[in-house]
Amino acid sequence: MTRDDLFNINAGIVKGLCAAIAKYCPNALVNMISNPVNSTVPIAAEVFKKAGTYDEKKLFGVTTLDVVRAKTFYAGKAKVNVADVNVPVVGGHAGITILPLFSHATPKANLPEDDIKALTKRTQDGGTEVVEAKAGKGSATLSMAYAGALFADACLKGLNGVPDVVECSFVQSTVTELPFFASKVRLGKNGVEEVLGLGPLSDYEKEGLEKLKPELKASIEKGINFANKS
Numbered sequence: 529m530t531r532d533d534l535f536n537i538n539a540g541i542v543k544g545l546c547a548a549i550a551k552y553c554p555n556a557l558v559n560m561i562s563n564p565v566n567s568t569v570p571i572a573a574e575v576f577k578k579a580g581t582y583d584e585k586k587l588f589g590v591t592t593l594d595v596v597r598a599k600t601f602y603a604g605k606a607k608v609n610v611a612d613v614n615v616p617v618v619g620g621h622a623g624i625t626i627l628p629l630f631s632h633a634t635p636k637a638n639l640p641e642d643d644i645k646a647l648t649k650r651t652q653d654g655g656t657e658v659v660e661a662k663a664g665k666g667s668a669t670l671s672m673a674y675a676g677a678l679f680a681d682a683c684l685k686g687l688n689g690v691p692d693v694v695e696c697s698f699v700q701s702t703v704t705e706l707p708f709f710a711s712k713v714r715l716g717k718n719g720v721e722e723v724l725g726l727g728p729l730s731d732y733e734k735e736g737l738e739k740l741k742p743e744l745k746a747s748i749e750k751g752i753n754f755a756n757k758s
């Protein structure tokens with residue numbers, strides 16, 4: 529089962545929950561972790577728009593697990609302490625839409641191109657690896673909880689005025705031509721303070737970015753259509 533197969537079940541659940549959010553806590557920061565995130569975030573945006581409560585600064589798709597995976601795999605390959613590693617992951621949260629930017633990874637390790645390609649694929653397939661290993665008994669649970677807690681904590685720090693809280697998240701965006709995109713986001717007292725750009729990309733990353741756009745666009749449109757039709 530892919531994240532997209534989950535669409536028919538989760539899209540309806542998310543729609544219902546978002547209607548309740550619009551009614552009972554319209555000013556909340558919403559951290560959407562339910563899959564397929566590439567579609568559930570646009571669904572939430574449409575529900576909030578219809579309810580008149582949409583604030584693009586307060587809706588986040590949680591892609592932190594992709595960052596956790598990219599950091600972990602990079603640290604293993606580069607033989608550095610994972611606690612010191614930073615790797616931005618952009619795009620979306622499914623397969624090739626997950627684009628780790630290892631050219632921005634710190635500490636620098638100058639890994640060969642083949643290693644970068646293998647690390648990229650492992651990061652993109654990380655969720656599927658777990659789903660297949662659990663053979664029908666669900667997806668990543670503890671690592672999802674860890675990633676969700678990290679992101680929620682970052683949001684709380686932002687709300688509390690801690691300066692320079694930057695995390696990757698799938699948000700309304702003008703970084704590309706797509707209406708939603710994951711990139712680094714500065715968090716503040718109102719949620720998104722600034723959506724940061726991609727910075728320079730390697731040729732491999734540029735290629736990955738172009739490849740992911742049609743799939744991400746289709747998933748976003750699927751969410752918008754679902755929210756507006758049903």
Ligand SMILES: NC(=O)c1ccc[n+]([C@@H]2O[C@H](COP(=O)([O-])OP(=O)(O)OC[C@H]3O[C@@H](n4cnc5c(N)ncnc54)[C@H](O)[C@@H]3O)[C@@H](O)[C@H]2O)c1
Pocket residue numbers: 534538541544545560561562563564565590591592593594621666667668669672675
């Ligand atoms: N973004 C990520 O990084 C990431 C990682 C792993 C899993 N996920 C996604 O997180 C979601 C949850 O995964 P899980 O493994 O915890 O699933 P799960 O089946 O263990 O838990 C889902 C929970 O939702 C509850 N639920 C069902 N319908 C509901 C409704 N209408 N209102 C309120 N609650 C309802 C169920 O009772 C259950 O407790 C899935 O969509 C999964 O794909 C996301």
Ligand SMILES: O=C(O)C[C@H](O)C(=O)O
Pocket residue numbers: 530531563593654655656658659667668
């Ligand atoms: O991959 C999945 O289907 C579950 C989750 O989104 C994950 O990244 O582990």
